[in-house]
Amino acid sequence: xxxxxxxxxxxxxxxDLEPDELHEDDYSMEEDxxxxxxxxFKTKGGYQDSIKSYLKEVSRYKLLNFEEEKELxxxxxxxxxxxxxxxxxxxxxxxxxxxxxxxxKEYPLVDIIQDGNIGLIRAAQxxxxxxxxxxxxxxxxxxxxxxxxxxSQKRRLVRxxxxxxxxxxxxxxxxxxxxNDHKRYPTTQExxxxxxxxxxxxxxxxxxxxxxxxxxASLCDENAFTLENIVESSSFNPHESxxxxxxxxxxxxxxxxxxxxxxxxLIHRFGLKSEDKHTLKExxxxxxxxxxTVRQIENRSLKKLEETHYHLKSYIHR
Numbered sequence: 001x002x003x004x005x006x007x008x009x010x011x012x013x014x015x016d017l018e019p020d021e022l023h024e025d026d027y028s029m030e031e032d033x034x035x036x037x038x039x040x041f042k043t044k045g046g047y048q049d050s051i052k053s054y055l056k057e058v059s060r061y062k063l064l065n066f067e068e069e070k071e072l073x074x075x076x077x078x079x080x081x082x083x084x085x086x087x088x089x090x091x092x093x094x095x096x097x098x099x100x101x102x103x104x105k106e107y108p109l110v111d112i113i114q115d116g117n118i119g120l121i122r123a124a125q126x127x128x129x130x131x132x133x134x135x136x137x138x139x140x141x142x143x144x145x146x147x148x149x150x151x152s153q154k155r156r157l158v159r160x161x162x163x164x165x166x167x168x169x170x171x172x173x174x175x176x177x178x179x180n181d182h183k184r185y186p187t188t189q190e191x192x193x194x195x196x197x198x199x200x201x202x203x204x205x206x207x208x209x210x211x212x213x214x215x216x217a218s219l220c221d222e223n224a225f226t227l228e229n230i231v232e233s234s235s236f237n238p239h240e241s242x243x244x245x246x247x248x249x250x251x252x253x254x255x256x257x258x259x260x261x262x263x264x265x266l267i268h269r270f271g272l273k274s275e276d277k278h279t280l281k282e283x284x285x286x287x288x289x290x291x292x293t294v295r296q297i298e299n300r301s302l303k304k305l306e307e308t309h310y311h312l313k314s315y316i317h318r
Contacts, residue, residue: 051109058092066134073129087124087135094136095120098143102151112147119146167205170195247315254309261287262301269298 064072064087075083095116096109103109123142127135152165174194178186188206192199251272255263268286271277280291280298287294305312 054110054113055096058089058096061089061092063093064090064135069127069135070129073127073135076124076127084124087127088120091120091124091135091139092117094139095143098140099147102147107151107154112151115147115150116143119143122146164205167195167197167201171202171205243315247312250309250312250315254305254312257308258301258304262297262304265294265297266301 069087072083072087076087095113099109099112099116102112119142120139123135123139126142127138131138149165171191174191175186178184178190178194186194188199188202191197191202195202255266255272258266265283265287267273268276268278268283269280278286280294283294284291
């Protein structure tokens, strides 16, 4: 597969490609056969074939000398996409050499190369021949940064912004050094003074480090007791639903014991049938009486309910 443009390097499927500097041990890992990804490698041989294919493709691109790199940089700064594409293609082997150092069982080489290629593209776009530095020296920093950033995001169930990830790393390093010097952990204010970061940001960043556990995870090996068994759920409470139903029925029964005017005033004053509550003045205008008279009727009605339906108080003090 030919890399016809530099944009393809960023988005291409690396399963079809490969450099010439890897040994058998570098790509002998087996992919997780339980993976739900249909494109995941299922066999050791399939993984090796993919890497070898990529190495073979990348090895076709000629390595550049310093003068050629500087000339391509000049053309890139003039907006030449072919020069950018050539600089990227000629340094794909650099990405693989760096990526090999980050390989683990959790992070296969092909994924790390993909992230490193994005860093390579950024480096090629920003490379300046006037600084008189070889591209490999300049580009290595971009490639490493992009790989480290991607790995730091992948290792978390909940991803953090890269800047917050860096802040968290600074906090942990500072706290560790402080503990070694003072035999205690620093307070939030002390960390704030050391790092020149507001205390509230220190707190929120530290909170993001809290580990996450599955509700279905077993709490002990002896039985299937899970976290879900001890965490109270407020999603549905049969007892609460029953109490709510009884309260509505008892309240309606109590209101029915009043004369129509008393019942209407209480319903509208306390918004029992809607969220709208009416003032004494509004109720007085409705019945053609004064607000003071409405207040007296309201108090008399409440007192009547208190004497005849005193059990309604139990709903209030639950």
